[in-house]
Amino acid sequence: MDGPYRDLGAGFARLTGVEGARRGPSRIAHVEDALLELLRNARDAGARNVLVASTLTRRRFRTLTVIDDGSGIPAPYVSLVFEPGVTTRHLDPVLDPSDGPAPHGAGLSLYHIREAALQAEVLSPSKPTAIRATFDTRTLPERALQSGTRPSRSNLRAVLQTFSQSLQTDTPINAYYGPPARILATLLHNHIIQTNGGAPGIRTAAGAIGLDLSLRTVQRVIRGDVAQLQPVSLGSEVRALAGSRRARGDGGPVLALGDEERAGIADILGRAARAGYLEIEDLRFESRPGEISLRARVYEPEEEYE
DSSP: OOTTEEEEETTEEEEOHHHHHHHSOOOOOSHHHHHHHHHHHHHHTTOSEEEEEEEEETTTEEEEEEEEOSSOOOGGGGGGTTSTTEESOTTOOBOOGGGOSSOBOSSOHHHHHHHHSSEEEEEESSSSEEEEEEEETTTSOOSSOOOSSSOOSSSHHHHHHHHHHTSOTTSOOEEEEEOHHHHHHHHHHTTSSOOTTHHHHHHHHHHHTTOOOOHHHHHHHHHTOSOOOOOGGGGGGOOOOOOOOOOOOSSOOOOOOOHHHHHHHHHHHHHHHHHTTOEEEEEEEEEETTEEEEEEEEEOOSSOOO
16 A cells, blocks of 8 residues: 555555654543544444443543444454544545645544543444444543533533534434433334343343343333434424323312321432333422322433433
8 A cells, every 4th residue: 555554455544653643633631522523433334323332430430332333343453443543434535524724634533532431342343233332531621511401512412413413414323322222222113123032132232232221121121111312413303292281170189198108209200210211200299179280391311320
């Protein structure tokens, strides 16, 4: 191979010297930067579905597991992708609106991600491809509060949404973001992983791509107790169609709930939410003639449940 590249075979090359530094990716200063690079790699591999499982441990260690259905990494080259200067882009940097006005680097980002992470590894080279990286947010901070209920233009979810919305219309990507249980539910719904072997087999397959879940949680996913995710590119436009609201009762008895009854209902709802990797707060009760209503805020927590 001519120029600054040394051919490694199977479409891989090593870019060295000053050219390697010139074509390298931008500095990874935040966890969101690392996620964007992983998304770009999935795009370059021709992925049509990219799923990001996100967990926060001890309010400090962020683990991102990026799973995609792209062309994957040839097994003999898995150990090379985190080495400095290794790329598959050669002399043709990818042109895409999501990268801004200039072409995006030379595909050297995995080395930089490994340098910024506590640990980075390829868990599955293909069908699907899964790469996991864990970051210490005290040394590589996150730009914004990671909340699914508080809008942000710079957190991890927003990175996925902006990335998928900026892709060319002829190469769309369905991007999903959520906790491991909901990622598994989405993988099963989209037939990205096989369902043979029942719950134990699915748990083994999920663990092989970085979704470390208990057998009980996997069983809940199979039963449909854990909801699948919607693509983040749809953002706030995704809304469940509400059914017609019943008219308030014109008469009938009023059910009065005491503190003990309210606490019992709150406990039941809280346990059901946590089983689905959710939390509830601001639970309110309203009794009217002939009916009773409950209202609560449901959200995805930023702590890993085990």
